Amino acid sequence: MDDSPRGPISTLGRAVLNFINYFGQLGILLGEGFESLVKSKPRLRLMMEQIVRIGFGSQVVVIVTGAFTGAVFTAQSYFKFRDFGIESTVGSIVSVSLFRELGPVLTGLMVAGRVGAAMAAEIGTMKVSEQIDALRAMGVHPVDYLAMPRFFAMTISMPLLIAEAVAFGLAASWFVAVLGFGIPSAWFWMHTIDHTNLEDLSYAMIKGLVFGILIVVISCHQGLSTTNGAVGVGQSTTRAVVFSSLALLVTNFFLTLLLNYIFPMGTIT
Amino acid sequence: MPAPPSAEPAASPFIQIRGLHKSFDSQKVLQGIDLDISRGETLVLVGPSGEGKSVLLKHIIGLLHPDAGSIQFDGTSLCGLSERQLAPLRRRIGYLFQNAALFDSLTVAQNVAFPLIEAGIKNPAEIKSRVQEALEVVELDAHKEKMPINLSGGMRKRVGIARAIVGRPEIILYDEPTAGLDPIVTDVIDHLIKRLQKRYHVTSVVITHDIASVFKIADRIVMLKNGIVYFNGSPDQLRHSPDTFIQDFIAGRSGMTS
Secondary structure (H helix, E strand, O other), X not given: OOXXXXXXXXXXXXXXXHHHHHHHHHHHHHHHHHHHHHHOOOOHHHXXXXXXXXXXXXXXXXXXXXXXXXXXXXXXXHHHHHHHOOXXXXXXXXXXXXXXXXXXXXXXXXXXXXHHHHHHHHHHHHHXXXXXXXXXXXXXXXXXXXXXXXXXXXXXXXXXXXXXXHHHHHHHHHHHHHHHOOOOHHHHHHHHHXXXXXXXXXXXXXXXXXXXXXXXXXXXXXXXXXXXXXXXXXXXXXXXXXXXHHHHHHHHHHHHHHHHHHOOOOOOO | OOOOOOOOOOOOOOEEEEEEEEEEOOEEEEEEEEEEEOOOOEEEEEOOOOOOHHXXXXXXXXXXOOOEEEEEEOOEEOOOOOHHHHHHXXXXXXEEOOOOOOOOOOOHHHHHHHHHHHXXXXXXXXXXXXXXXXXXXXXXXXXXXXXXXXXXXXXXXXXXXXXXXXXXXXXXXXXXXXXOOOHHHHHHHHHHHHHHHHHHOOEEXXXXXXXXXXXXXXXXXXXXXXXXXXXXXXXXXXXXXXXXHHHHHHHOOOOOOO
């Protein structure tokens, strides 16, 4: 074995190769997913179970995240807007921010932490305890049985969870603005509704769909490629959360640019 | 030591393995395995731990792919087949994993029913009766609602056997079916393997370290050593082999003194 220290170029080259290799593996998993769509039977019971786990089970954390984000953002905006005498418009900035960025991103991060970790840990444990080999030995493709129900459940649940986070964020914003700072309710809603449109909702739903796919593909890949027993399960779980979160944040930036091209901001409808 | 003359029949083998090589990183596990398995026979794989017996079994069902060599299952080459192409072949095979590999999230009955449901059997009454039958064979019908986590190691293994046989496969691959079981249950499992062979003409490939079981169930014994077939013959040929390694292995002599 070559024990000589690696130079910076060699280390960089290896990192680039690993990066390309990782994306190749994700691409293969996605390809197997598409093949599964065509060739495997629908597993509705498993999908419903996953919707309960992913969607229903994530509600509390998503509601709390949305509500307190809306509340604190309203308070901060109010303190600044008050200087300019436009504090009654606070609902509009909170609404647009929740729909376009805070709702999708924070919900995505919370779901990555809660659901992505659980997916990687569960599938990883099945991998190291030969349960996935047992599936294969019985002629069941692991992607059909494990990844696809989670994929469908996530693509259904994520947009709904984001909608829920935004709704509770707006409700909290109203409480803080109207009950806390005395902004007239009618003014609050007028500005909020005036500056929120269907494009903002589209932003949230499209981002939710994309983030859901990112989380499920990355987490299932980590689970399915787990080796090295309990230590490996821990590593896969950590990587699933970290990679999902980073991918989500980076994708969010480029997705925002793309969506702003499709739905340009700055026009009042 | 060269392998003694093969006891394999001349008829077209059910499973044919030629020149099988497999390495994991730098560790060469299989280094040219040639083996034929006939329909209906019970072949027992023996040999020191870490010599690739489980690896060979996993190649037969396509869970591992060879670095070189070929495996034919009932005339179909497994090499180069995708997971989806392997699926129909795998449904003809029952596989008992070393640690049973039961699904943690399913009850005993659901674990045993799994291959039936996946094979497309939709009639709940048929599934129920076949699960009951399989669990009765391994004497675990009273535990069908338990979760695998609540079973002893031996019970888990017996559930694994029930799951392997419930689909009435043509061949069953047993990876240490009696390890960790008490002598009475071991005898039950040994008789079960023979009964399945006699009643359903099931082909069995059994990995075991239990020498008493070997002589009880084997039609033919294959010993792996250093990644090749070291011995291939009948139980009598093994028993009377002049090879000192084989005799030490049978007698469980390590050569160490206390």
